[in-house]
Amino acid sequence: MRMRSLIAALVLLAGGGVAAAAPAQPNLYYNLDPHSSGRCLDASDWGNGQLVQMWACHNFTNQQWYITGGDAPSLVNAASNQCVAGTGRGQQLRQAACADTDTQRFVIRLQPSGYPVFESKAFPGQCIDVADWGASTVVQLWDCSWGPYQQWRTA
Numbered sequence: 001m002r003m004r005s006l007i008a009a010l011v012l013l014a015g016g017g018v019a020a021a022a023p024a025q026p027n028l029y030y031n032l033d034p035h036s037s038g039r040c041l042d043a044s045d046w047g048n049g050q051l052v053q054m055w056a057c058h059n060f061t062n063q064q065w066y067i068t069g070g071d072a073p074s075l076v077n078a079a080s081n082q083c084v085a086g087t088g089r090g091q092q093l094r095q096a097a098c099a100d101t102d103t104q105r106f107v108i109r110l111q112p113s114g115y116p117v118f119e120s121k122a123f124p125g126q127c128i129d130v131a132d133w134g135a136s137t138v139v140q141l142w143d144c145s146w147g148p149y150q151q152w153r154t155a
Helices: 002-009
Strands: 010-012 019-021 032-034 039-043 052-056 065-067 075-077 083-085 094-096 106-110 116-120 126-130 139-143 152-154
Antiparallel strands (some): 116 126
């Protein structure tokens, strides 16, 4: 049901297979789990830390994210109200005060699996990725492969 809500919030743009999030709906938060791994995108230290990491899913607010509107939306954490920021290939994602910068914006590309991939607007061709083919807790920007550890299921 949550996947349907996310997909309903995504609008496919003509021709490119690129989807953009619709304007955020209040209190519509998602737990993001790469390809049903049982681990969720997590703001470290219960939302007070800078790092964005993978952690066992527990459904607290530091694992809840909402997607802003626009053709390259931001991911905002429910606990901290800060945005995910990527600073380049191989660098761990961090939280930062939302500032409407390209380092905090992601083009959403809906995959044939139905799962979205988040491609960096600041670093085209770099996607949100769980390091070491999903074995790590590190979440980084990495070359877009459209593979399972770059596809995010909503839980």
